[in-house]
Structures are given as C-alpha cells and as structure tokens.
Amino acid sequence: MIPEWKLAEEALKNIKVIGHNNNQPVTILGFAEDLTCVGIGTDAAVFRFDKTPNYVFKVYSGKALKKKEVEKDVYERLKQCCYFPQLYGTGPNYIILSFEQGVTLYDCLLQGIPIPEQVIQDVEEAREFVRSQGLNPRDIHLKNVILQNGRGKVIDVSEYIKEGNDPGLRK
Ligand SMILES: Nc1ncnc2c1ncn2[C@@H]1O[C@H](COP(=O)(O)OP(=O)(O)O)[C@@H](O)[C@H]1O
Ligand SMILES: [Mg+2]
Numbered sequence: 001m002i003p004e005w006k007l008a009e010e011a012l013k014n015i016k017v018i019g020h021n022n023n024q025p026v027t028i029l030g031f032a033e034d035l036t037c038v039g040i041g042t043d044a045a046v047f048r049f050d051k052t053p054n055y056v057f058k059v060y061s062g063k064a065l066k067k068k069e070v071e072k073d074v075y076e077r078l079k080q081c082c083y084f085p086q087l088y089g090t091g092p093n094y095i096i097l098s099f100e101q102g103v104t105l106y107d108c109l110l111q112g113i114p115i116p117e118q119v120i121q122d123v124e125e126a127r128e129f130v131r132s133q134g135l136n137p138r139d140i141h142l143k144n145v146i147l148q149n150g151r152g153k154v155i156d157v158s159e160y161i162k163e164g165n166d167p168g169l170r171k
Contacts, residue, residue, distance in 0.1 A: 005057075005088055005096045008049035011035050012057055012094060017045045019061030026061050038099075041143070041156065043067055048099055056085075059094040068095060071158040077133045083126035083154050100155065102148035106141075115147060122152030135160040 011032035018027040025040045034050040035057075043064035047057045060068050072095055075087035085097040108115050123145055130137040139159040146153040159166075 003089060005049075005052050005055045007051050008035070008047075008055075008057060009091065011049060012047070012059065012091065015045075015047065015059055017059045017061045017093075019043065019063035039104075043158065044094075054099050055088060056097050056099045057091070057094045058097060062093075065093060067158040068093065070161055071095060071156075074135065074157040074160050077135060078130065078157060081126065081129045083122055083129065083152065084157065085153065085155060097155075100146050100148060100153045102146040102153065104143050105145045105147060106143045108147055109142065113147070116150050118150055119145065119147055119152035123154060126152070126154045130157075130160055136163060138162055138164075138166050141166075 011034050014030045014032040015035065016029040018029060020026065023042050025042055026045050028037060028045050035047045037045055038048050038056060039046040044058045044060045047059060049055070049057065068090065072087060072090050075084065078084045079087065085100050088096040088098070090096065103111070103113060105115055105119070123140060127137040127140065137160060139156060140154060144154060144156040146155060
C-alpha cells in the first residue's frame with residue numbers, strides 16, 4: 001500500500017533548500033501552493049502539505065544532506081519514546097515526521113507564553129532516554145523543544161550520534 005504522505009512528493013519537487021555558513025538559517029527557493037513552511041533551521045526547512053496535515057517534511061539543504069540518513073537512524077532508535085516525533089519514512093532530500101502542534105520554547109519567550117515546569121522535566125526524561133539508547137542528547141535548545149498541551153516534545157535529533165557538548169547556544 002502506498003503511504004499517505006507520498007501525496008506530497010510532487011509538491012516537494014518544487015522546493016529547494018539552500019544552506020549557508022556560520023549557522024545562518026536556510027533559504028527556501030521555489031513554491032508550491034499546498035505546502036506551508038512551519039519552521040526553519042540551519043540544516044533544513046520543515047513543511048506541511050495541505051492534504052496530509054498530520055505529517056511534516058523536513059527538507060535538508062544540499063550541504064546538510066548527509067544529516068538526513070543520520071537523523072533517520074537516530075529517530076529509529078528513539079521510536080518507543082513519546083518525547084520525540086514519529087518517523088514515517090524518507091524521500092530523496094527529506095524525512096517524514098509526525099506534525100507536532102505547539103510552539104517552540106523560543107517562541108514562548110518571544111510571545112510571553114509561560115513554560116510549565118513539567119516541560120523541563122519532560123526534556124530531562126527525554127535526555128535520559130537518549131542516553132539509555134547509547135546516544136548523546138546534544139543540540140537541545142529553545143528552538144528544538146515544542147510546548148504541546150503543557151508537555152514537552154524534543155525535535156531535531158541529528159547530533160545525538162556526536163560526542164561531547166554543544167559549543168553553546170548557536171541558533
Ligand atoms: N515534527 C515537527 N512538527 C512541527 N514543527 C516542526 C517539526 N520539526 C521541526 N519543526 C519546526 O521546524 C523548525 C526547524 O526544524 P529542525 O528540525 O530544528 O531543523 P534544523 O535541523 O535545521 O535545526 C523547528 O524549530 C520547528 O519550529
Ligand atoms: Mg533545529
């Protein structure tokens with residue numbers, strides 16, 4: 001059976017994501033009426049397709065394309081854990097994840113939305129789980145945690161295969 005998210009394949013062909021140096025956010029080239037950008041990072045832009053609103057498509061820049069496989073592998077190792085999005089599949093330059101409704105903690109600060117203590121506890125538990133899988137919970141910062149119905153969801157797991165600490169808040 002063809003997975004539902006395949007419906008977005010043609011629309012995604014119209015989008016190109018360009019990476020930059022110095023941790024600058026990516027740029028999007030192209031357009032598709034039924035795709036909405038829901039977030040931008042330094043490696044990828046994340047889109048939602050009108051007909052499949054439960055999924056997002058994380059489209060990597062050419063520069064960051066190697067991270068696609070890495071991130072897929074990490075998500076596969078984290079799949080039992082409720083603090084992370086679900087991975088549904090991969091395309092040529094993107095991965096398909098569950099759409100996680102909510103606002104990032106970064107946007108909470110900008111918009112004055114209070115962050116419940118429970119979210120911080122959830123992130124702590126998520127970090128423990130990552131370690132229990134033999135991975136290193138790096139790159140967890142305000143733009144990589146989503147506040148969802150009073151709970152925390154951690155996104156962007158591609159660095160968990162690296163050793164050591166983050167070089168500070170970079171994004
Ligand atoms: N599964 C998701 N559901 C909803 N929004 C998401 C999801 N994944 C990412 N986003 C949004 O897209 C932004 C960029 O995604 P991210 O995975 O952090 O990219 P990068 O690896 O380039 O930092 C996030 O800060 C968030 O706003
Ligand atoms: Mg990110």
